[in-house]
Amino acid sequence: MKKLITNQLIVKSNNLIEASYRLTTQEQRIILLVASMMRPEDEDFQEYYIEIQSFMDFIGVSGHSKYKEIKEITKKLRERTIVIKNLQENSETQVGWVSSFKYYNREGYIKIRLDPELIPYFLKLKERFTQYQLKNVIKLKSSYSIRLYELLKQYEKVKERYFELPTLKRILGIKPEEYKLYGDFNRKVLKKAKEELKEKTDLKFSYKEKKDARKVIGIYFFIKLNLKNPETPEAVETDSLNLDLYLKLQNYFCLSPEQAKEAIKLRPEAELQENLAYVEKKYKQGEVESIGPYTWKIIKENIKPQTSMFDIEKQKQKAEALKKETEKQRRQNLEIDYQKFKLEKIEELKKSLPGTKLKEIEAIIKEEIEAKQNKKIGQKMFIRLGIEKRLAQMAGIPCFAEWQTQIEKN
Numbered sequence: 021m022k023k024l025i026t027n028q029l030i031v032k033s034n035n036l037i038e039a040s041y042r043l044t045t046q047e048q049r050i051i052l053l054v055a056s057m058m059r060p061e062d063e064d065f066q067e068y069y070i071e072i073q074s075f076m077d078f079i080g081v082s083g084h085s086k087y088k089e090i091k092e093i094t095k096k097l098r099e100r101t102i103v104i105k106n107l108q109e110n111s112e113t114q115v116g117w118v119s120s121f122k123y124y125n126r127e128g129y130i131k132i133r134l135d136p137e138l139i140p141y142f143l144k145l146k147e148r149f150t151q152y153q154l155k156n157v158i159k160l161k162s163s164y165s166i167r168l169y170e171l172l173k174q175y176e177k178v179k180e181r182y183f184e185l186p187t188l189k190r191i192l193g194i195k196p197e198e199y200k201l202y203g204d205f206n207r208k209v210l211k212k213a214k215e216e217l218k219e220k221t222d223l224k225f226s227y228k229e230k231k232d233a234r235k236v237i238g239i240y241f242f243i244k245l246n247l248k249n250p251e252t253p254e255a256v257e258t259d260s261l262n263l264d265l266y267l268k269l270q271n272y273f274c275l276s277p278e279q280a281k282e283a284i285k286l287r288p289e290a291e292l293q294e295n296l297a298y299v300e301k302k303y304k305q306g307e308v309e310s311i312g313p314y315t316w317k318i319i320k321e322n323i324k325p326q327t328s329m330f331d332i333e334k335q336k337q338k339a340e341a342l343k344k345e346t347e348k349q350r351r352q353n354l355e356i357d358y359q360k361f362k363l364e365k366i367e368e369l370k371k372s373l374p375g376t377k378l379k380e381i382e383a384i385i386k387e388e389i390e391a392k393q394n395k396k397i398g399q400k401m402f403i404r405l406g407i408e409k410r411l412a413q414m415a416g417i418p419c420f421a422e423w424q425t426q427i428e429k430n
Contacts, residue, residue: 028056031151036141037170041102042193043117045163046093049079051117052166054132055142056154062143068132072123075130078158094121104141107359113137148352150174153267156221165213167192172217172225172243178350181241182230182357182427184364188239202229202236210239222246265289273299274312283319294324301325354427358420362412369415382407 030052043051053075054068072090076082081090097118104113119133134142152173157166171191175181183191189199192209199205210227218224224246230238269280273296283292299308299315308314370378385406389399418426 028154029151030055030154030157031058031142031145031149032170033141033145034148034150034174035104035106036102036138037150037174038191039102039104040190040193041100043097043100043163044093045161045166046079046081047097047100048163048166049158050094050097050132052154052157053078054134058142064143065134065136065139068134069129070132071129072125073128091123094118097121107356153222156223159220160216162209162212162216164192164209165216168209168213169217169221169223172223172241175241175353176223176243176245177346178353179243181243182238183241184238184361185236187360187364218246265292269296269315273315275315279316283316286319287322291322291324292319295319295322298323298325354424355420358423361423362417365415365417366408366411369411381410385410 032055053070057068058065072087076086076090079090079093081093098116098121100117101114102117104115105111106113115137116135117138119135120131121133122131124130150170150173152170157169160166160169171183172181185202185205189205194205194209199208214225214227222245224244226242226244228240228242229236230240266280266284269275269283270277275283286292287295295318296315299311299318302308302314303311382403386403389402389406417423
């Protein structure tokens, strides 16, 4: 039976985080709980067994009719749909979250199966994923706060993120008839999330509205690490701790919170990083069976790798490569945001144009492409791209470089 531990890691594909769906807070907690029990290296989903009483306490169910209530919650979750868009594949997946819940009432536990279609969004992730500790979201009371935490955690290193307002509402699963007044959306979603994240998580944020005349059309989020959070159990004496290093010692090197604190106090950070470099090298060479105890031994004995001029140069190259990779990731994220912005503007224009006008544009582009190309292979793609380009010009959409400049100025 799986013990519920709140410092477990949750790892999700960015496409899943940016998907369009809406769950209640209790339903969110169920998915988060199961996600925290996964091992990213697993090839397939497991059958996740949890004690019913622990399960009820975890998702916040209490009272005389708690068994009836929890079964009603899981029944509704079985009916929920998530829509996942993949811009790279130009695809859209519609799938349910959970295949089945099975209650073993006499034995006192529950078995949970997730839908197999979700495997690529949780397991064997090598790029475009986000990870965080369960403890940072499990106390949040608003389901919107949980979603916003994930969306901002994606851009924690970039420190800024922009959403067109309709896009943000779509991701959060807010229906067109809900929060028609921006003031209501601001008060019940943004302000509430801002307060909750600052109070209970490792992130905090501020935001600024983008306006067209007096109408709010987008939101700029500014993301900061929340080092002084009294509600975070392990955030004790954060003034004297390097929080990134503290979490790395636990999440990567598998030390306990107490060992991580002691390690940081035991020796200077530069020296400790050398100990960890030694551990990592030995681990990658397959010489370490259990990384936690081995790391603790190396730190206590202060064992370091022998550094040559070649190693120093290699470290510099590694730092440069990391810098380039971070910049590459930042640009990729911006390009994806730009593509979303562009497609939304084109869709808005399409809705405003008469059907005859759209057909006229399509006919003109088709004629132009067919005149340029003798071969029919690939013509459909070029026609689609040509129509998209013409509509983008009509909508006054700036090129990527101009759009990026506008975003960075604001």
